Amino acid sequence: MPAFEGTPVRAPRPFRVMLDFDTGSLTPYTDSFERRLSDMAVAYEDQDAVAGLLSAGQDPVIYTGYDADVPHAADHLPFRTTIINPGVIGSEFFMTKGHHHRRDTAEIYVGMSGSGLMIMQTRDGHARSAELVPSAAVYVPPGWAHRTVNVADTPLVFLAAYPGDAGHDYESVERLGFSRRVHRRDGGYELRPAAAPDREFRAGP
Numbered sequence: 001m002p003a004f005e006g007t008p009v010r011a012p013r014p015f016r017v018m019l020d021f022d023t024g025s026l027t028p029y030t031d032s033f034e035r036r037l038s039d040m041a042v043a044y045e046d047q048d049a050v051a052g053l054l055s056a057g058q059d060p061v062i063y064t065g066y067d068a069d070v071p072h073a074a075d076h077l078p079f080r081t082t083i084i085n086p087g088v089i090g091s092e093f094f095m096t097k098g099h100h101h102r103r104d105t106a107e108i109y110v111g112m113s114g115s116g117l118m119i120m121q122t123r124d125g126h127a128r129s130a131e132l133v134p135s136a137a138v139y140v141p142p143g144w145a146h147r148t149v150n151v152a153d154t155p156l157v158f159l160a161a162y163p164g165d166a167g168h169d170y171e172s173v174e175r176l177g178f179s180r181r182v183h184r185r186d187g188g189y190e191l192r193p194a195a196a197p198d199r200e201f202r203a204g205p
């Protein structure tokens, strides 16, 4: 038997999964994930609202998702569904944590149901947003951090596919925040500049 070093990468055969565009279920899936408010408390602007909910024992599920059985390795193309529940923290809509890819690689998002907004920004301060609705495909270029926000009162469901060696860097987004935030306003949404985009500054020293 030959000796192998590291984690062996399987050579999968072609396969298909079934997607439910309404619920976001991906069948069969290998992994699933769930993020509650307490997993991303620092992400929201209204820290009094966060503290109020958590101290009252309320820790809502913000989003869940399902991963297809694809190796996280170069040359592969992992894909997953995400379902963001409807809701607000203060007046800021439920959203994903958001991240940079560790290696600057692109990603493609496809809207399946509901209505959302993608917030994207570069490390040198450029910012863009794109509505994510059923049948829309949003291209996230290399080097753009991305966060997805549910701006409706129904679940936001979407599919995303990314290079297997992209990696997820949540730390820099947690530290610096996004420069734009999405709040509920008059039955719709409003995109606002973050009150304190420089989290390092706010946190000191």
Ligand code: PA5
Pocket (backbone or CB within 6 Å): 065, 080, 081, 082, 096, 097, 098, 099, 107, 146, 147, 148, 160, 161, 162, 168
């Ligand atoms: O690959 C992606 O960018 C998405 O599938 C996200 O991972 C997913 O929407 C969850 O968001 P986050 O990874 O920021 O928690």
Ligand code: MN
Pocket (backbone or CB within 6 Å): 099, 101, 107, 146, 162
């Ligand atoms: Mn990504």
